[in-house]
Structures are given as structure tokens and as C-alpha cells.
Amino acid sequence: MIKAFDLKLPGYVEKENESENEEPDPSPDAATNQNEAASNLEMVDLELTGPVYDSLMEMIDANCSRQEVNVLMEADQEEDDEHQEIEEGLNESYLGIPRTTSSGVAADLSHLATGVNDLATYEMSSKLRESCKAHDLQNVIKDGLNQIEVQAGAAIKRVSKIINSVRMSVNDTEAVFKAVGFRLVAKNATRWNSQLASLRSIIKAIDYDPQLQTHLNATTKKHSKLTPLELKLLKEVILILTHFQEATDDFQGDYETIGSVIPAYIDLLNKMTLSFVDSRGATVVNPECPLAGHIIHCKGFAEALKTSLKKRMSSVLHNTSCVLGAILDPRFKTEWISYTHLNEGDVLSCVRVELVYRYRKIQDDTHDIRDADLTAATTDLRSSNGKDVSGEGNQPTAKKARPTRQLYSTFKRASRPASAGSAKVLDEFETYLSDPIAPMESEEVPGKSNPGPFRPLKYWLNNRHRFPYLSLIARDILGTPASSGSVERCFSTSLDIIGIKRGNLKADIFNQLLFIKRNRNLV
Numbered sequence: 001m002i003k004a005f006d007l008k009l010p011g012y013v014e015k016e017n018e019s020e021n022e023e024p025d026p027s028p029d030a031a032t033n034q035n036e037a038a039s040n041l042e043m044v045d046l047e048l049t050g051p052v053y054d055s056l057m058e059m060i061d062a063n064c065s066r067q068e069v070n071v072l073m074e075a076d077q078e079e080d081d082e083h084q085e086i087e088e089g090l091n092e093s094y095l096g097i098p099r100t101t102s103s104g105v106a107a108d109l110s111h112l113a114t115g116v117n118d119l120a121t122y123e124m125s126s127k128l129r130e131s132c133k134a135h136d137l138q139n140v141i142k143d144g145l146n147q148i149e150v151q152a153g154a155a156i157k158r159v160s161k162i163i164n165s166v167r168m169s170v171n172d173t174e175a176v177f178k179a180v181g182f183r184l185v186a187k188n189a190t191r192w193n194s195q196l197a198s199l200r201s202i203i204k205a206i207d208y209d210p211q212l213q214t215h216l217n218a219t220t221k222k223h224s225k226l227t228p229l230e231l232k233l234l235k236e237v238i239l240i241l242t243h244f245q246e247a248t249d250d251f252q253g254d255y256e257t258i259g260s261v262i263p264a265y266i267d268l269l270n271k272m273t274l275s276f277v278d279s280r281g282a283t284v285v286n287p288e289c290p291l292a293g294h295i296i297h298c299k300g301f302a303e304a305l306k307t308s309l310k311k312r313m314s315s316v317l318h319n320t321s322c323v324l325g326a327i328l329d330p331r332f333k334t335e336w337i338s339y340t341h342l343n344e345g346d347v348l349s350c351v352r353v354e355l356v357y358r359y360r361k362i363q364d365d366t367h368d369i370r371d372a373d374l375t376a377a378t379t380d381l382r383s384s385n386g387k388d389v390s391g392e393g394n395q396p397t398a399k400k401a402r403p404t405r406q407l408y409s410t411f412k413r414a415s416r417p418a419s420a421g422s423a424k425v426l427d428e429f430e431t432y433l434s435d436p437i438a439p440m441e442s443e444e445v446p447g448k449s450n451p452g453p454f455r456p457l458k459y460w461l462n463n464r465h466r467f468p469y470l471s472l473i474a475r476d477i478l479g480t481p482a483s484s485g486s487v488e489r490c491f492s493t494s495l496d497i498i499g500i501k502r503g504n505l506k507a508d509i510f511n512q513l514l515f516i517k518r519n520r521n522l523v
Helices: 028-039 051-063 064-073 077-091 133-146 151-168 168-180 192-208 217-222 228-251 257-270 300-317 320-327 335-339 344-385 422-434 456-462 472-476 485-497 505-520
Strands: 002-005 043-046 099-102 124-125 275-277 283-285
Touching: 002 028, 028 151, 051 344, 099 344, 124 300, 124 344, 133 192, 133 228, 151 168, 151 228, 168 192, 168 217, 168 275, 168 422, 192 228, 217 344, 217 472, 228 257, 257 300, 257 320, 257 335, 257 472, 320 344, 320 472, 335 344, 344 422, 422 472, 456 472, 485 505
Parallel strands: none
Antiparallel strands: 002 043, 099 124, 275 283
16 A cells, blocks of 8 residues: 555546546636645555556566565655654643633643633634734734725825926926925835835925925926825825834834734724713713724724724734733733733733643753753762762661740741742732832933833743742743844845855854844944
């Protein structure tokens, strides 16, 4: 028996009496079915019998020895073991990916997580590969621009044409620079924030010089001028997209970003909700929305962005890394839960179960490392000295235990022993939640005018003596990036290092240069 792929050739249809000149069905449905069949390849057991099997064996015997034939027909045991080891490693890894954590606690954890319901009302799940949150926001912007108001969409297209005409004309480029002191920004097809920058540049130029459009060939001969209504529409679009740019820049930062995903998602939803219907059926302006009252003509654009946000990013409320990252971020903790439909008790119950699971994985890994180090050290000592170092037979004499003092026992209670096992990390978690929420900005340092944003990892570093176990879990969670922006910047830096004249650069030198370049602020 031979294992082979079940292949279906495109355009081939098995028939009994098929003519040689007959062509495959060119219909779209047939092509779709063929593509689906080609993509769903699977291994099947191919049994060769009869004349086909005899012919194949005769060909193999004529070109290979019997030993080579046996090796060919037998499965590679080392390869099978390697694949099995990789699969077990993924399933039993520290993160346990993919898996689901429920607020309904198993029997062995029910005595550790307090206040947990028997029925699972909230679940967190994780996948092997998470989506880039900055890319998700880019898709949200794309969905919103596809449904933007007709007049606003026409104004955006006209701005793009005007800027392209100005940049292609030397006279217009010099006229703009002399009038406002800067050049108009062109749109980049791969980055939506470049379109926002182009809108800002032309609005800024016209606000600085209201008569600028009358001096440009792009707006007098090639294209029409932007009307006051179109300028208002563009300003509203800029006002809406500015909040998405802030979230995108935060997700792509070279610092801990996973804890900001859920708060940013909720904040964008609140800002895109310009109004809501109250219990009496009346439409009320959203008091928590800073854009309410300022967006008049682009309400449909804001609603389209809100709908796309819920469609593409609502899953972060049940994502293990995002939920743990937000709760273990001292700036947010559980504050964001009240702005969602989730029950805080159910979320915290699920988080406790996940913390216990991760604590046990840390303990198992630590014990394995310690056992391996102890075994290696013992083996080295025995091999070097040739003696038993177990210590048996040389035990010191045990001291006589002192009697327990009974005086003052009626009012002086014994101190509670320190928590042991998995309950320790839960005690640390409760202590952490009882602490006040950290500010968004760091405390001012003497001599520095701008203290900078608060860094969660620095908080856990400074408080690792208070949370010895929880800090390990927080460090692992907060080290997860929310987007691939920092990695993509490394690719750009690599192109700067390895140029045409430095193609023979050695790998180790290249790694050192890249490391220094990306971490120059810390070196």
C-alpha cells in the first residue's frame, strides 16, 4: 500500500466514452469546483492491484535493488517521530495554543477560583496566529471609505487629483512652497494614513492662504476648486480618521501594545457612536463622544466605521492575549469591562482559571529545569570524586523541638501561613486588583520636561518583589505585540544596512548592526 495525494487535474472529468477533442467545461462554476478540489488535497491510501501493480513492480525491480525497494515502501520512522514531537510540542506548549478557557471551572480548580459559576457564561480562546490589529484597522477604514457619503467621496478623489497635478508641475510646487512654506503630501496606496496626511496638508495650506487655489494651474485649468462645503466635509473626515491614526500608531509602537487593544477598540466604538436611542425612543446625543455636535455631514461615514469595527474586531473581547493584556495592564485593569456587555465576575473567573493554568505550566517548566540541572551536577560530582554525594549516612543530628508557648494564646492568634501552590498567584492577583489604577503618563522626573507614557513592563519589573509569580505571567503576556509593525520596520532597516555595495556582509556582523540600530535608544 502506498500513500499519495488524491489529485484531481484541472479540466479533467472522468467519463466512459470521452472523445479526444472534447474540451473541459469553461463555465465559472466548473472552474470554481476545480479550484476547490485542487485546494483540498489530502493523503489517501493508494492500493495498486492487477496489471498496473505488476508493471510498477517490474520497473522498480529493474532499476532498484530489493533493499532499496523495501526502504521506499516503508515509512520513515524518524520523520514520523519528528512530526509527532512537533505536534505534541504545540499542543502542550506554555500557551496551550489553540485552546479555550471557560468561566466554568474544572473539578481540580474549583477550590482555587472563588465565585465561579458552574455554567460557562464567558469564554476566552487563543489561536496559533493572531491577526495584525493595525491591519484590521486598515480594513475598517477601507470599509468606511467604501460607504462614505457621495459628496465626501468626490471631494477626497478631487484632492488626490489636485495634489498629483501640483506635484507634477514645477510652477505649482514652487507656488505652494512660497505661499505656505511646505509641500503637499502625496497619497500612498499601501497606507491609509498617508491619505489622511494628504488631506491634512491641503486643508492646512488652504487655511493658511485662502487664495491659494486661485494661483495654481491645478485648480484653475486642470481641475475645479474645492468648494466651502467640500472643505467642511474634508475637515469632518480628518476629525474622524485622526482617532484611528492614534490607535494605529499605538498598535505599531516599539513597546508593550497588547494591553491597549481592547481599550482602544472600546474607545473607538464610543467615539463613532454620535447618538443613541434612549428608553423612551428618543434620539439622544452621546455625552461620551467628543465628536458629537461636530460631525454634521459625515454621520454615515462614522456609522459605517462603527459597523466595520464590530464586525472585524469584536472578537478581541474573547481573545485570551488581549483580555489578559488589558487586565494585567495597570493603566486599565478591569475598568474597560463596564463599557461592554460582559459580566465582570464571569470575566475575572475565566481569567483566574487561565492564571492558574499558566502558573502550573511555569512550575512544571521550572521543576524540569531544576531537576535536569541537579542531575547534571550530581553526575559531574560523582564522576570527578568517585564518591556518593547523596549525603546518606552523614545526616546531622536533629535538634530537639522546643515546646509551644501557651501564654497569650487566648488573644494572640498565630499568623496565617503563606499561601502555597496555585492559590499564591490568585492571592497576588487579588492584591494587584485592589491597588489603584496607574496613570496614563509616567510621574514627572526632575530635570525632564516630558516624562513620557506609562510603561506596564516597567511597573511589573519594579513590583516583582510583591508579585513574584504574577509578574512572570504578566511579562509573558505583555511581551506579545499587537501588530507586525515593529518587525516590518526591521525589514526596512535591513535594506538600509545591506545595500548594493555591502552585499558580502557576514551574517553575524549584520545581526549585530541590526540589533544596535533597532536598540540604539537602550544601548
